[in-house]
Structure formats: C-alpha cells, structure tokens
Amino acid sequence: MQHLYFSARRLLVLAWFGLAGGAAQAQNAVESFESGTKADYQSGAVTLSTGSWTFEDALIGTSSEDHKSGAQAARLQNRGKLTMDFYLSAGASTVTVQHAAYGQDASSGFELYYQSQACNCNTWIKAGGTVISSSATPAQASFAVNVPGPVRFELRKVSGSAYRLNLDEFTVAPYNAAPVLPVAGDDDHLTMGNPSGAVADVSQPTNYLMQKLQFALSYHRDKGTPNWVSWYLAPKWLGSTRRQDDFRADPALPAGWYQVSTTSYSGSGFDRGHNCPSADRTSSVADNSATFLMTNMIPQSPSNNQQTWAALENYSRTLVDAGNELYVIMGQYGVGGEGVIRSTGQPDRPVSATTIDNGRVTVPARVWKVIVVLPTGTGDVSRVNAGTRIIAIDTPNQNGMTTNWGQYRTSVDAIEAATGLDLLSALPVSVQQLVESKVDNGPTQ
Structure with missing residues (x-):
C-alpha cells in the first residue's frame, strides 16, 4: 500500500x-x-x-x-x-x-x-x-x-x-489529537517511505518516529535500538570533517524513557554499530556528531560491523562519487547474535547474547540494508523504474564475517517478509512489484 x-x-x-x-x-x-x-x-x-x-x-x-x-x-x-x-x-x-x-x-x-x-x-x-x-x-x-x-x-x-x-x-x-504522518519530498530521509508508519507519538513506544537533520528513524523503547534508520546520501553530505567519536545518549528521547548510553555496550563483546555511518555525514561537525547518538546504534558483531558493513558503506560512497544519489534504509530483526570480548594479552573470547546492558538492549540476529541508487536529478520517486539499481542485503549478526557483502544479497520482498515492514512504500504499487522482487547482481567494488 x-x-x-x-x-x-x-x-x-x-x-x-x-x-x-x-x-x-x-x-x-x-x-x-x-x-x-x-x-x-x-x-x-x-x-x-x-x-x-x-x-x-x-x-x-x-x-x-x-x-x-x-x-x-x-x-x-x-x-x-x-x-x-x-x-x-x-x-x-x-x-x-x-x-x-x-x-x-x-x-x-x-x-x-x-x-x-x-x-x-x-x-x-x-x-x-x-x-x-x-x-x-x-x-x-x-x-x-x-x-x-x-x-x-x-x-x-x-x-x-x-x-x-x-x-x-x-x-x-491538543488532547486526543490524531498523530500526523509526515510526507517527504526529494532529498528527504523519508522520500522512499516510512517503512513502519512510525509517528512521533509517545503512546507508540515501540515504533516512535525521530526525525533529525541527518537521518530519520523508528525507535523501539523496549529494545533500546532503532527498528530502522533511513537517510539520503549525496555529495552535499560528504566533506572533510573528522570522525567525532562522541558516543552519547540521545536527549531527544521522551522524558522518562531509558537512555541507552555509551557504557551500555561496555564489556559486551559487541560493537556500537552505526546505522547511518559516520563517514556518510562528514560535511560538518554537527552532522558527524549526530551519527554517534545511541539511537543510531545496534549491538553488532565486530566482524559484521568492521568487515561486511564497512565494505558496503565504502562501496556506497563510491557510487555517490560516480554521480549518483542514494536513499538508504538499514534495520535489524530477530534476537541473539555473536560478539567477541578482547582483552590485552588474552586470546579473543567469542560470546553469544540475546541482550546486553542488564537486558535493556536487545541483540539482533540479522542486520539488513536497502539502497536505492539513482543518477543525480529531481523527481526521485517518479524516476524509480524496472531498471533502477536497488541493493538489498541481509546478514547474520555473527562472528567470522568477511568484506564480501555481495554474497548476502537478497530481494526487498524477502526483507519485508522477514520484518513485516513496507519498504519503499512511497513508490507506486506497480513499481514496487517490479523492483522489490529482484536480487541485485551488479559490481561490489
């Protein structure tokens, strides 16, 4: 729909x-x-x-x-x-x-x-x-x-x-006000749709919409992670700003909600895995800093984050350098993943967990991403057609991952079936039917 x-x-x-x-x-x-x-x-x-x-x-x-x-x-x-x-x-x-x-x-x-x-x-x-x-x-x-x-x-x-x-x-x-779903235009983080119909309504704590200048997300209060994060990537977002590394709780969460902090991940064996990458927001200090809010993080296997995901993120930016603009949606589903605890002078110790931070943050079993690739232009929704390159991957949140992200390619339909989301929902239904069943076979580097 x-x-x-x-x-x-x-x-x-x-x-x-x-x-x-x-x-x-x-x-x-x-x-x-x-x-x-x-x-x-x-x-x-x-x-x-x-x-x-x-x-x-x-x-x-x-x-x-x-x-x-x-x-x-x-x-x-x-x-x-x-x-x-x-x-x-x-x-x-x-x-x-x-x-x-x-x-x-x-x-x-x-x-x-x-x-x-x-x-x-x-x-x-x-x-x-x-x-x-x-x-x-x-x-x-x-x-x-x-x-x-x-x-x-x-x-x-x-x-x-x-x-x-x-x-x-x-x-x-006002009292009993019906929440209004935002509608996005070109170059907006929600141009391709709001996958879960999230709204900025505190009565919806498991699907709470947060719209920042740098990205948009649906937050799950009870899991302490985003359901999905969506962002637009074009040359205007890329510059020379250094990585800020200022991981911190998100003060924009509603009052009284648990604030996941940088220490929530300490000693867990899992990376503070970015959804919207730091390197996708290098045009200013404020933009880069926003990616270190904990509402943009999930507990991610170090090898998944540092190998598979890093390689895909780097490849995505080469597509922008080649004259494209991207609409990206990342999310996760399932419960239970693998991490590695590293100590100086000690061998790596693999761990498995369903939650961290005393049960306040859920560790996902799978991590996925969908990337819509368009030549730079206008009228972006109307330009998506059967020939548009759409990259969809679904990876296990486990140890032993490599930079070969291409082996995890799947269809948008498959991710929707696994998550219950309606991805690319701003596209006409006829176009969704054309593009969401395909599996990308393009270059990976």
Missing part, C-alpha cells in the same frame, strides 16, 4: 480549522519565541504569538550564542522559569520543546509542569522526568501529558545554576 508523507511546517499561532462534514479539530499550539522582546533577566510579562508569558530569570535571546531554530529563543539562567499566563482550551496530549546549552555552557536540567483550569487551584503537576541539556546542538524533548480541557504550562530550569539554557519551539498537541 502506498503511503504519503510530508514535512510539517511550523505553526506560529493557536487556531482552529474546519474539516469536511463540519467537524473541527484544534491545531498544535506552537510558541517559537520569534515575536516577543525581552533583553534582561528581570521578572516580567512578554507578549508572544500564543499569548502572554511570564519570564523569571529569563530573556529572549538573539545572539549567535543562542542556539535556536529561527532568529530568537528563550534563554534561562539560575532557576529561571517560563510560565503561560493563559490556558489552552483544547487541552494537551503531547508537549515537545527544543533545548540546547547556551553558547559553550555546560549541562543544565529543566522540567515541565502543567496546571488544569478545572482544579481551580494553584497546583502545578510535573510531567515526565528531568531533561538534561548538554549539547550546543538543539535537541527535542517530548512529554506525555494527556489533559482534557483548558491547561497551561510552566518550564523550570532546575539544575546547572551557573550555566544558561536555550528553549525554543514549544509545541502542544
């Missing part, structure tokens, strides 16, 4: 719009902090696009050190607070907020609180856990609220008093 996806535009006002049949649905309330002015940290009210907010130990930042989506963002210091002076009549299901450390400041934490008008009181209730903002690269935090009826919110800086914090793109989805 063909799916359509789009990139949602930022909404700067709270509004209602009519739907067919006379029904009405509330839009998201989005505060981008673009319309207000406040140059000092003194307590005071600020008129913004959504209404009046009280800023305490906070201002509207406009400098190059304020990490923001547009021209402005809120900046908090000490135990700063941002408080809505009004209620959102449509209630709230999910709240997201973009956050980053100001300038080169160290980490600080913030929390979200809400107050229901129905309580007729001054009680604030905490939503989710404390979010630690430790990077100058903006990340998104999500909170499940699910409050019917009028509600207002307060953002509180709760730690890192000596450091400043940027908050931006405060977004409230």
Whole structure:
C-alpha cells in the first residue's frame, strides 16, 4: 500500500480549522519565541504569538550564542522559569520543546509542569522526568501529558545554576489529537517511505518516529535500538570533517524513557554499530556528531560491523562519487547474535547474547540494508523504474564475517517478509512489484 508523507511546517499561532462534514479539530499550539522582546533577566510579562508569558530569570535571546531554530529563543539562567499566563482550551496530549546549552555552557536540567483550569487551584503537576541539556546542538524533548480541557504550562530550569539554557519551539498537541504522518519530498530521509508508519507519538513506544537533520528513524523503547534508520546520501553530505567519536545518549528521547548510553555496550563483546555511518555525514561537525547518538546504534558483531558493513558503506560512497544519489534504509530483526570480548594479552573470547546492558538492549540476529541508487536529478520517486539499481542485503549478526557483502544479497520482498515492514512504500504499487522482487547482481567494488 502506498503511503504519503510530508514535512510539517511550523505553526506560529493557536487556531482552529474546519474539516469536511463540519467537524473541527484544534491545531498544535506552537510558541517559537520569534515575536516577543525581552533583553534582561528581570521578572516580567512578554507578549508572544500564543499569548502572554511570564519570564523569571529569563530573556529572549538573539545572539549567535543562542542556539535556536529561527532568529530568537528563550534563554534561562539560575532557576529561571517560563510560565503561560493563559490556558489552552483544547487541552494537551503531547508537549515537545527544543533545548540546547547556551553558547559553550555546560549541562543544565529543566522540567515541565502543567496546571488544569478545572482544579481551580494553584497546583502545578510535573510531567515526565528531568531533561538534561548538554549539547550546543538543539535537541527535542517530548512529554506525555494527556489533559482534557483548558491547561497551561510552566518550564523550570532546575539544575546547572551557573550555566544558561536555550528553549525554543514549544509545541502542544491538543488532547486526543490524531498523530500526523509526515510526507517527504526529494532529498528527504523519508522520500522512499516510512517503512513502519512510525509517528512521533509517545503512546507508540515501540515504533516512535525521530526525525533529525541527518537521518530519520523508528525507535523501539523496549529494545533500546532503532527498528530502522533511513537517510539520503549525496555529495552535499560528504566533506572533510573528522570522525567525532562522541558516543552519547540521545536527549531527544521522551522524558522518562531509558537512555541507552555509551557504557551500555561496555564489556559486551559487541560493537556500537552505526546505522547511518559516520563517514556518510562528514560535511560538518554537527552532522558527524549526530551519527554517534545511541539511537543510531545496534549491538553488532565486530566482524559484521568492521568487515561486511564497512565494505558496503565504502562501496556506497563510491557510487555517490560516480554521480549518483542514494536513499538508504538499514534495520535489524530477530534476537541473539555473536560478539567477541578482547582483552590485552588474552586470546579473543567469542560470546553469544540475546541482550546486553542488564537486558535493556536487545541483540539482533540479522542486520539488513536497502539502497536505492539513482543518477543525480529531481523527481526521485517518479524516476524509480524496472531498471533502477536497488541493493538489498541481509546478514547474520555473527562472528567470522568477511568484506564480501555481495554474497548476502537478497530481494526487498524477502526483507519485508522477514520484518513485516513496507519498504519503499512511497513508490507506486506497480513499481514496487517490479523492483522489490529482484536480487541485485551488479559490481561490489
């Protein structure tokens, strides 16, 4: 079945719009902090696009050190607070907020609180856990609220008093809002489709959509790994930036979810295996650094990662060098793989495991990838046809692998049958039927 996806535009006002049949649905309330002015940290009210907010130990930042989506963002210091002076009549299901450390400041934490008008009181209730903002690269935090009826919110800086914090793109989805699937255009990471129909909805923890500037993924909270990661590769993503090696937890995961960290893999015998490779994102430090988020990792056999996968990744980039653009989807399935524990002065010790990190991270049995190869151009979905080269491989997550990735080639149909995914779902069904049953027999180096 063909799916359509789009990139949602930022909404700067709270509004209602009519739907067919006379029904009405509330839009998201989005505060981008673009319309207000406040140059000092003194307590005071600020008129913004959504209404009046009280800023305490906070201002509207406009400098190059304020990490923001547009021209402005809120900046908090000490135990700063941002408080809505009004209620959102449509209630709230999910709240997201973009956050980053100001300038080169160290980490600080913030929390979200809400107050229901129905309580007729001054009680604030905490939503989710404390979010630690430790990077100058903006990340998104999500909170499940699910409050019917009028509600207002307060953002509180709760730690890192000596450091400043940027908050931006405060977004409230109305109560009982239906999640919207994004639709992608050319050169988007989801141009070829959303394989599992993932949505950025905290009520879908095993198929949670995360869209980053560098790639898109479906995250499985209970496995601690992505179900799949999808990305676009073209010359604009390749440069001379060095590998950052800054493996770290992903602060964009919803509040309260377990954060897989770099130490989660320590001593396990498995590599922190990239889905979107570091070497596919060398145009800037920020792009390369994003590939080291743990939401982009799976427990991968060292030989699978360093031999088979490395060889395929290197070959993929030669295709780009030859004038092509690629749409790549990688994923895994099954449970249980093989690793190797290496100790100085000791022989390698093979290990088998179904999970690591005390059961919090699932070790997959198989690792797969699909690559759509197109000559550089436009109208990419419409250009896929029976002659388009599509490379699909499905490999065991085990020891003893080699650089000969070609021996693991299979069809897209076979991977779909094994995973239950709908790959290349943006293509017309007639085209899918033409291309998904084929097994690539092209060159491998």
